[in-house]
Amino acid sequence: MNLDALPSIEFMPGYHGKMVHGEHFTWAFWTVEQDAVVPEHQHPQEQMMYVVEGEFEFTLNGTTQIYSAGDLVSIPSQSLHGGKALTPCKLMDVFSPVREDYK
Numbered sequence: 001m002n003l004d005a006l007p008s009i010e011f012m013p014g015y016h017g018k019m020v021h022g023e024h025f026t027w028a029f030w031t032v033e034q035d036a037v038v039p040e041h042q043h044p045q046e047q048m049m050y051v052v053e054g055e056f057e058f059t060l061n062g063t064t065q066i067y068s069a070g071d072l073v074s075i076p077s078q079s080l081h082g083g084k085a086l087t088p089c090k091l092m093d094v095f096s097p098v099r100e101d102y103k
Contacts, residue, residue, distance in 0.1 A: 014033035046096050047075040048073070056083055056089050
């Protein structure tokens with residue numbers, strides 16, 4: 001499998017993702033347009049976010065921080081979270097268990 005060969009899907013305005021699914025996880029590769037917002041939400045999956053490029057404002061359980069290249073964020077199951085790309089961004093998320101809604 002080659003990441004470049006995977007289709008990119010716009011899952012929400014400004015969030016273009018390529019998804020890889022294992023038996024127990026989903027690995028998401030995002031290209032995010034500047035000023036694109038993911039509204040606050042929660043889900044049963046545990047999530048790890050990694051900022052590959054750019055600056056991303058992220059709110060987790062009411063606390064907002066700005067993350068940049070190299071930063072990791074651990075998002076526990078059912079935690080309220082959302083964010084906004086302050087610049088064009090590349091992000092990676094790993095979800096466990098699988099995000100069936102991303103298939």
